[in-house]
Amino acid sequence: MRSSLIGMNCGPRRRRRGSTYLFVIAALLLAAWVAVARGQEARLQVLGDPRDIFVDQPVLVQVLVEFSQRCETPTLPDLPDCSVRFAGVGPDSTFRMDINGQVTESRQRSYRFELIPRRLGRFEIPPIDVQADGRVIQTQSASFEARRDDAGELVRAKIVGPDKPIFAGQQVELSLEIQVRCPALERRDQRGQSRIRLDAAETWRYLNAAALAPFTTYRSQGAISLPEDSGVLSQWYVYRLVERVVASQPGPLRFDGLTVRMRYPLEYGIDSFGLLTNTVITRVRDVAVEPEYGNLTVLPLPEQGRPADFSGAVGTFTVRSAITPGDARVGDPLELMVDIRGDGPLDSLPPPRLELHPDITASFRIPDTPPAGETIRSARGDEPLVRRYRFTLRPLRPLSELPPIRYSYFDPQRAAYAVAIAPAAPLRVTTADRVSDADVVGLAGRNTEAAQPTEQSEPGLRPMTSVAAALRAARTDVSRTEALVAVAAPPAVVGVICLAGWIVRRRRRSPRLRERRALRAAQRRIRAAARRSPRECAEAVHAALVAYLAERRGEPPGRYVGREGAALLTACGAPAEITVRWTETVEAAEAASFGGMVQPSAEALVQRAERVLAEVAGVRMA
Incomplete structure (x- = not known):
């Protein structure tokens, strides 16, 4: 009986000893890991x-x-x-x-x-x-x-243009042809080595299409076989993107910033279920190649044969004109609508030079400012159809028709200047009604009695009269100086008020003034933090430093929390030592706001924050 009781009491003690042993072993393992890590x-x-x-x-x-x-x-x-x-x-x-x-x-x-x-x-x-x-x-x-960069053995690119010469200002269709070696992915495991191939659609997903601007229209894809140095044929995928661009400047045709970038897949793996149908790319290589341009060159427009009214249009165009209303008098405003169609860049097409056409200037008064045109597009809105200009003309003499409208352009297909002509349009302009001097004198004599001033008038009001002598003898109670002041004073006062408001707003938006305000505000907050408890002091110092960068840049208060502040200083060209000290001070304040600290540490944190704030204040931020 006694032995059984002793056995019953030993069980819990052994279990407690086992838990203690496990705890001691875990602590020793942790200490050993720390010791190794510290090494x-x-x-x-x-x-x-x-x-x-x-x-x-x-x-x-x-x-x-x-x-x-x-x-x-x-x-x-x-x-x-x-x-x-x-x-x-x-x-x-x-x-x-x-x-x-x-x-x-x-x-x-x-x-x-x-x-x-x-x-x-x-x-x-x-x-x-x-x-x-x-x-x-x-x-x-x-x-x-x-090693030698063999990106050209994986990805190639070239720009393909027309066979005929390209002239400055011409709109041409160019294609970007990208060739990608068919990815043959390898996988090595305990079962040996295996290889799979990606098709053209899967390979396209690894190309960075966003970096191919201005080529955004995907046209076609295919596959070709190209010989290697060893004579073996290898399969390549070919992708073609097409875009219509305007050759603006003479010289070699280039696109700044155009780089074909791809994450070329090299190796693959399988999912946890071991299915080859669910492949996972495990290794890729970042490839960037510049496209080849060949001999694409933009030629300047020839000087020989250039018309005087040529305004820079390059392409092939037709012109149609219409004027409304069709029946008017001399001096009445008329609206001339000119529609230009063609294969050139319609969105940037210049208007016709009507002021250089003698038959137009002899019959109409033309506005000094050229009109702003509008582009009429297709129903889908992606294809420009017509470039339309509206002129306001005033006839100077009677007319029976609108003279032809001429539009000069350069035809790149024939490499020569040409003129598109809109035929004359029907227009009837008549003289305005005139009143003779005798009619005016007779009308004044007949109305002399009616023009006599009336004697009945209200108190404080002068009687009305239309007699010229009486009007010339009449005087006004307002002097010229008073009238001038009454007219000029209100605009001057409004101008002064607007100028003062503009100066105040500009000073408020001044970067230097904003920097000084942010620095003074941060210094006040840090000095005020020194009078608080250690935990509240650390929290206030952290908030003051983070808010300083945001207020200096005119950003929201929480914009530069964490690593964003160091990233801003690095982007602004701050020395690495200042960036590191700023990051350490901000993180120390943040950690102390959660973990707490003693009063001497709080005073040191305030002094440290004031020093790093003065250093960052000397960094120029654009």
């Missing part, structure tokens, strides 16, 4: 796939600093036959561990550099010294090998 405090890494490093292509190198609270920006030494540039601060993370109430915090920072190798072969990056937490940490060395 790798700084690393030099070459990012990306080492198989995708090519000559004259950027390579990203990263210096990763782990388990440190403060770190200075490292410097990468110059490498022979390789350009080195600091690319900015990369992503970072914070590690916080609480053991028996003692909080240990460490951070992981990354600094990135852009390297561009200028030759083939291997490049060695020596170890780098990093200043972290008051001591020097040395990274390991790194290396990479630059």
